[in-house]
Amino acid sequence: MIVRLRRVLACTAAWLSASAGAYDALRAQPAATRRLPVTDAMRPFVSVDAPLVALIDVTVIDGTGAPSAAHQTVLVRDGRIVAVGPVGVVAVPPRALRLERPGHTLIPGLVGLHEHSYFGGVKRITQMSTSGPLLYLAHGVTTAMSAGSMLPYQERAMKQAIDAGRLPGPDYLITGPYLDGAATVSINARPLTSAAEARRVIAYWAAEGATWVKVQGRISRAMLREVIQAAHARGLKVTGHLCSVTFAEAADAGIDALQHGFITASDYVPGKQPDVCPPENMRIQSTIDAGSPAVQASIRRLAKSGTPVVSTLAVYESFSRERFRLDTAAMAMLDPDVRREVEANHAALGTDGGLTVSPALLTNMMRWEYDFVQAGGLLGAGSDPWGTGFLPGFGNLRNFEMLREAGFSAEAAIRILTLNGARILGRAQEIGAITPGRRADLVLVEGNPAVNPQDLYRVVTVFRAGVGFDAKRLRDAARGLVGVR
Numbered sequence: 051m052i053v054r055l056r057r058v059l060a061c062t063a064a065w066l067s068a069s070a071g072a073y074d075a076l077r078a079q080p081a082a083t084r085r086l087p088v089t090d091a092m093r094p095f096v097s098v099d100a101p102l103v104a105l106i107d108v109t110v111i112d113g114t115g116a117p118s119a120a121h122q123t124v125l126v127r128d129g130r131i132v133a134v135g136p137v138g139v140v141a142v143p144p145r146a147l148r149l150e151r152p153g154h155t156l157i158p159g160l161v162g163l164h165e166h167s168y169f170g171g172v173k174r175i176t177q178m179s180t181s182g183p184l185l186y187l188a189h190g191v192t193t194a195m196s197a198g199s200m201l202p203y204q205e206r207a208m209k210q211a212i213d214a215g216r217l218p219g220p221d222y223l224i225t226g227p228y229l230d231g232a233a234t235v236s237i238n239a240r241p242l243t244s245a246a247e248a249r250r251v252i253a254y255w256a257a258e259g260a261t262w263v264k265v266q267g268r269i270s271r272a273m274l275r276e277v278i279q280a281a282h283a284r285g286l287k288v289t290g291h292l293c294s295v296t297f298a299e300a301a302d303a304g305i306d307a308l309q310h311g312f313i314t315a316s317d318y319v320p321g322k323q324p325d326v327c328p329p330e331n332m333r334i335q336s337t338i339d340a341g342s343p344a345v346q347a348s349i350r351r352l353a354k355s356g357t358p359v360v361s362t363l364a365v366y367e368s369f370s371r372e373r374f375r376l377d378t379a380a381m382a383m384l385d386p387d388v389r390r391e392v393e394a395n396h397a398a399l400g401t402d403g404g405l406t407v408s409p410a411l412l413t414n415m416m417r418w419e420y421d422f423v424q425a426g427g428l429l430g431a432g433s434d435p436w437g438t439g440f441l442p443g444f445g446n447l448r449n450f451e452m453l454r455e456a457g458f459s460a461e462a463a464i465r466i467l468t469l470n471g472a473r474i475l476g477r478a479q480e481i482g483a484i485t486p487g488r489r490a491d492l493v494l495v496e497g498n499p500a501v502n503p504q505d506l507y508r509v510v511t512v513f514r515a516g517v518g519f520d521a522k523r524l525r526d527a528a529r530g531l532v533g534v535r
C-alpha cells in the first residue's frame with residue numbers, strides 16, 4: 051500500500067496540467083447529489099464511499115455552539131447531511147452503510163482562515179504542494195483560506211490539483227501574492243503605489259481564481275480603502291495582517307477579516323502616528339492591560355462594527371520559549387534537513403533577536419479574544435504554518451486547546467473553528483455545522499474532545515462532501531515531505 055501511495059504522490063507533481071476533474075464535476079451536479087467524486091488518485095486514501103451513510107451512536111458537537119449530544123445518529127445522503135438525532139429516533143434505511151462508532155465524536159470539518167501552502171521561516175522557502183493538502187485534510191481541515199502566498203503560481207496549481215481530484219485536500223481558497231503599501235519591507239509582497247495599480251493587480255488575481263486578497267502591515271489607510279473598493283467591486287474579500295493601519299481604522303474602511311487579534315492591533319501603541327507601523331507593535335502588547343477600560347471599549351466598538359477577527363493563538367505560542375515544545379508527530383512530517391533547521395530555530399528562540407512571545411503576551415491575547423466574543427464579536431481561527439515547527443493541520447487543532455485555555459467551552463471553541471469560519475467566508479448556509487441540508491464535511495475523532503481536549507488529535511476519518519478519507523493514510527503519505535513538496 052505504501053509503495054502505491056508513493057507512486058500516486060510522485061505522479062501528482064506531473065499531473066498539474068489542467069483538466070476538467072472531480073471537483074469541477076462536483077460543482078456541475080445538482081445540489082441534491084453532490085457527493086465528492088472519487089478519482090483514481092484519491093482512492094488509496096478513501097475509507098468510506100457510499101451514497102447513503104449512517105454514523106451511529108456518536109457524540110455530536112455540531113458547530114453551532116449547542117451543547118454536545120451523546121448517542122446520536124447522523125445520516126448522510128449523496129454528500130449532504132439529511133438527518134441528525136438520537137439513536138432510535140433517526141430511522142436508518144436498510145440500504146445505508148452503517149458505521150456504528152460508540153466512543154467517537156463527530157464535529158464539522160474545520161474552516162481554516164490563516165493557512166499557507168508555503169513553508170516559511172526557514173532558509174529555503176518551499177511550497178507544500180503535496181504535504182500541505184494532505185496534512186490539512188488529515189487533521190480535519192476541509193476548507194482552507196490562504197492568508198497570502200510567497201509562491202502564488204504554485205499555490206494556484208495546488209488548488210487546481212485538489213479541485214481536479216488529483217490530490218486529496220481541503221477546499222482551498224487562494225489570495226494570490228501578498229499586497230502591501232509602497233513602504234513595504236517584504237520582498238515577497240506586491241507594493242501598491244496607486245489606486246489604478248491596486249485595481250489592475252486585483253483584477254488580474256480575480257481572473258486567476260483568487261477569492262480573497264491579503265494585505266500586509268505597511269499599507270496606508272488610503273491604499274487600504276482602494277484595495278477594499280477594488281476587491282469588493284469584483285466580489286473578492288480583503289483580510290490583513292495590519293500595523294500601519296489600526297484595527298479601528300481598518301474596520302471603518304470595511305475590511306472583511308482582521309488577522310491575528312490583539313498582538314497586531316496597533317490601536318494600543320502609545321503615540322501611534324497615522325499610516326506608520328510602530329516598531330514596538332507585536333511586543334508592547336505584553337505590557338498593555340487587556341482589561342483596562344480603554345482596551346475594553348475598543349473591543350466593544352470592534353465587535354459592534356461586525357468586523358470579524360481571525361485567531362492565530364497557536365502559532366504565536368510556537369514563538370514562546372517557555373511554552374512551546376516541538377511535537378514529535380509533526381516533526382516526522384519534515385524532510386530531515388529541514389527538521390534539523392527547525393530544531394535549531396526552536397533552540398535559538400529568544401536568543402537570535404527574532405520575535406519571541408512571552409506567556410504574559412499570550413495571556414493578554416487570549417483575554418482579548420475571549421472578551422471580543424463576549425462582546426458579540428465574530429471570531430474565526432487559522433493556523434499560519436511556520437518554521438518554528440508549526441505545521442498545517444497540527445496547528446489548527448492546537449488552536450482548539452488554546453481557545454479552551456482562553457476560557458471558551460469546548461462547544462464555543464469548535465464553533466470558532468467551524469461555523470464562525472464559514473460565516474466569515476460567507477458560506478454558512480453550506481458548511482460549518484452538522485445540521486440537515488449542509489454539505490457532509492465532517493470529522494470523526496476517537497474519544498471526546500469536550501472531555502479531553504487532546505482527543506481532537508485522534509482523527510480517524512475526515513469526510514469531504516460525504517466521502518470519508520482515512521486520516522492515518524493521509525498523514526503517512528505526508529511523512530518527510532514538508533520542506534520538499
Ligand SMILES: [Zn+2]
Pocket residue numbers: 164166197198434
Ligand atoms: Zn501568515
